[in-house]
Amino acid sequence: MRVLVIAEHSQETCFSATDHAVTAAKQLTSDVDILIAGEGCKKAAERAATLEGVTQVLLADHGCYQHQFAESLSKLILTLAPEYDYFIAAATQFGKNLMPRVAALLNVAQLSDVVAIESADIFVRPLYAGNALEQVQLLDAKKVLTIRATAFSATNHGITPAPIKQIDTQIDWNKTRFIRQTLSPCERPDLTTARIIVSGGRGLQSQENFQLVERLADILGAAVGASRAAVDAGFAPNDYQVGQTGKVVAPQLYIAVGISGAIQHIAGMKDSKVIVAINQDPDATIFSYADYGLVGDLFEILPKLITALQNQ
Amino acid sequence: MKVLVAVKRVIDPYVRVRVAEDGTGVITKNAKMAMNPFDEIALEQAIRLKEAGLVSEIILVSIGEHAGQETLRKGLAMGADRAIHVETDATFQPIQIAHILKQIADEEKPMLALLGKQTIDGDHNQTGQMLAALLDWPQATFISELTLTATTATACREIDGGLETIEVDLPAVVTADLRLNEPRYASLPSIMKAKSKPLVTRSLSEFPAAQIEHIKVLAVSAPAERKPGVRVDSVEALMDKLKNEAQVI
Numbered sequence: 001m002r003v004l005v006i007a008e009h010s011q012e013t014c015f016s017a018t019d020h021a022v023t024a025a026k027q028l029t030s031d032v033d034i035l036i037a038g039e040g041c042k043k044a045a046e047r048a049a050t051l052e053g054v055t056q057v058l059l060a061d062h063g064c065y066q067h068q069f070a071e072s073l074s075k076l077i078l079t080l081a082p083e084y085d086y087f088i089a090a091a092t093q094f095g096k097n098l099m100p101r102v103a104a105l106l107n108v109a110q111l112s113d114v115v116a117i118e119s120a121d122i123f124v125r126p127l128y129a130g131n132a133l134e135q136v137q138l139l140d141a142k143k144v145l146t147i148r149a150t151a152f153s154a155t156n157h158g159i160t161p162a163p164i165k166q167i168d169t170q171i172d173w174n175k176t177r178f179i180r181q182t183l184s185p186c187e188r189p190d191l192t193t194a195r196i197i198v199s200g201g202r203g204l205q206s207q208e209n210f211q212l213v214e215r216l217a218d219i220l221g222a223a224v225g226a227s228r229a230a231v232d233a234g235f236a237p238n239d240y241q242v243g244q245t246g247k248v249v250a251p252q253l254y255i256a257v258g259i260s261g262a263i264q265h266i267a268g269m270k271d272s273k274v275i276v277a278i279n280q281d282p283d284a285t286i287f288s289y290a291d292y293g294l295v296g297d298l299f300e301i302l303p304k305l306i307t308a309l310q311n312q
Numbered sequence: 313m314k315v316l317v318a319v320k321r322v323i324d325p326y327v328r329v330r331v332a333e334d335g336t337g338v339i340t341k342n343a344k345m346a347m348n349p350f351d352e353i354a355l356e357q358a359i360r361l362k363e364a365g366l367v368s369e370i371i372l373v374s375i376g377e378h379a380g381q382e383t384l385r386k387g388l389a390m391g392a393d394r395a396i397h398v399e400t401d402a403t404f405q406p407i408q409i410a411h412i413l414k415q416i417a418d419e420e421k422p423m424l425a426l427l428g429k430q431t432i433d434g435d436h437n438q439t440g441q442m443l444a445a446l447l448d449w450p451q452a453t454f455i456s457e458l459t460l461t462a463t464t465a466t467a468c469r470e471i472d473g474g475l476e477t478i479e480v481d482l483p484a485v486v487t488a489d490l491r492l493n494e495p496r497y498a499s500l501p502s503i504m505k506a507k508s509k510p511l512v513t514r515s516l517s518e519f520p521a522a523q524i525e526h527i528k529v530l531a532v533s534a535p536a537e538r539k540p541g542v543r544v545d546s547v548e549a550l551m552d553k554l555k556n557e558a559q560v561i
Binding site: 008067069070071074092093094096097098099100101102103104105107108109110111112113122126127128129130131132133134135136137138139140175176177178179180181182183184196220228232237238239244245252253263264270273274275276287288289290291292293294295301304305308309312 | 323325326328329331337338405406407410429430432433434435436437438439440441442443444445446449450451453454456466469470471472473474475476477478479480481484489490491524525526527528529530531532533534535538539540541542543544545546547548550551553554555558560561
C-alpha cells in the first residue's frame with residue numbers, strides 16, 4: 001500500500017497542515033510519498049523531505065503549476081495515480097479545492113474532513129457541523145481523503161532528509177488565470193495549528209475594539225480568530241473565521257470574547273482542550289461549552305486580563 | 313446564456329439535529345426543512361446575473377425525495393425559470409450527484425454551473441469541484457464576488473490566508489461562499505406564479521453513471537459531550553484557574 005500526500009506550500013516552505021496529513025498517512029502504511037507541485041518550490045520540497053518517515057518527495061517544479069490550480073494539479077496527480085492506493089491532503093481551502101477534482105478524475109468517492117482512521121477502508125468523519133459523526137467504509141480501490149489537521153498530531157521534522165525525485169510531467173491548462181492574491185499579514189501563529197487562540201465576536205462592537213482581542217492574543221503568543229458575526233460586520237478579515245464554514249480549530253486554550261455561541265461557531269472550536277468564555281449575557285450558549293465562564297463587560301475584563309498577564 | 317443551479321433540501325440550519333439512538337443516522341422525520349443556505353446564495357447570484365441582462369435562463373436541479381419539489385418551487389418563486397427534479401429516496405455521495413449534474417449539463421449546455429460550496433448536512437464541499445472535473449471545465453470555488461462577461465467569469469475566492477482573484481473561461485463551475493450575497497425572499501405574487509413554471513420529474517434510471525456504490529455508512533453517532541464547566545467571578549480567579557488548574561498559561 002502506498003500513500004501520496006499532496007503538500008500545501010508557498011514555494012518557499014511547506015505548510016504545517018502537511019505535517020498533520022503525513023501523520024494520517026502513516027497510520028495507513030509506512031510507504032508515504034509527498035508531492036510538491038509549484039514553480040520555484042525546491043525549498044518547500046527540501047522542507048517536506050525532512051518529515052520523519054517519508055519515503056520520498058516528488059517535486060514537480062514548473063511554470064504550469066505556479067498558482068497551484070486544482071485543474072492542473074489534479075491532472076498531474078492522475079498521471080501518478082497508478083502507483084498509489086491513497087491520496088491525502090489536509091482539509092484546508094487548498095485541499096478542499098483540489099481533492100474532489102482528483103477523486104472525480106479517478107471516478108471514486110472522496111471523504112472530507114476525516115477525523116479518525118479505523119482500518120484500511122473504514123474512516124470517521126463529521127456531519128452536520130460536527131453534531132454527528134459518520135463511520136464509513138470506502139468501497140473504491142483508490143481512496144481519496146482530506147483529513148482534519150486538528151485530529152492528527154504533526155509529524156516531526158528530522159535530520160536525515162528523504163530523497164527528492166524530479167517529476168517532469170507538464171500539464172497544459174490555460175482556462176484559469178491568476179489575477180491577484182491579498183493575504184492577511186501573519187506575524188501570529190496559524191489558526192489551525194496554534195496552541196492558544198483568542199477569538200472575538202459581535203460583542204466587540206467595532207473594528208477598533210477588535211484590537212483588544214489582538215492585544216490579548218499577542219501577549220499570549222496566540223492566534224486570533226473571529227465569529228462569523230464579527231467577520232460579517234467587518235471587525236475582522238474573513239480568514240479569521242472559526243466555525244463550520246470557516247476554520248476548524250482545536251487548540252490547548254480557546255478564549256471566546258463577546259461570542260454568543262452560534263451552532264456553526266461551536267462546530268469550529270468545541271474540540272479545544274480548555275475553553276474560556278467571556279460574555280456579558282449570562283445565558284449565552286457559549287457558556288455551556290466553556291470550562292471557565294466569566295460573565296461581565298468585556299471592555300472592563302479584557303484590559304484587566306491584559307494587565308494581569310503583563311504583570312506575571 | 314443559460315445557468316444551471318443545483319439545490320438540495322436539508323434540515324433547516326437553525327434546527328438542532330439529533331442523532332438516532334440506533335446509529336442509523338440523523339432524525340429527519342418531522343424536522344423543519346429548508347433550501348441548503350449555500351445553494352440559496354448560488355441561486356440568488358444567478359437571479360442577479362439575469363436581472364443584469366447577462367443570463368437568459370436559470371435551470372434549477374434538485375436530486376432527492378419527492379418533497380424536494382417544494383424546494384424547487386421555492387427556487388422558482390425566487391426567480392429561476394424552470395426546474396428538473398431527479399426523484400429518488402436513496403442518499404447519494406457527491407461523486408454520484410456530480411455525474412447526474414454532468415449529464416444534465418451535457419444536455420442543457422449551460423455556460424455556468426452555480427452551486428453552493430457545500431451542503432450543511434453532509435458538509436462534503438465536493439460536488440462543484442467534481443462536476444468541473446467531469447466536464448473538464450475550470451472551477452472557481454468558495455467565492456465572495458463574481459463578475460461575468462460573455463466569455464469569462466472573474467471571481468474572488470476565500471482562501472486559507474486571505475483572498476484570491478482568478479479569471480476563468482466559460483463554461484465554468486462556480487461555488488458560492490457565505491459572503492457572496494444575501495438571498496431575497498420570494499414575494500407572494502411570485503410564489504403564485506411559480507406554481508405554473510415548468511417542473512420536470514426524471515427517473516434515476518436515466519443516469520447510469522450515478523448508480524455505482526462508493527461508500528457504505530456503517531454507523532452514525534453523536535459526538536462526545538463536553539464536561540460541564542464552572543463560572544468564575546473575576547479576572548484574578550480566571551487567571552488562577554488557567555495557571556494552576558488547567559495549566560495552559
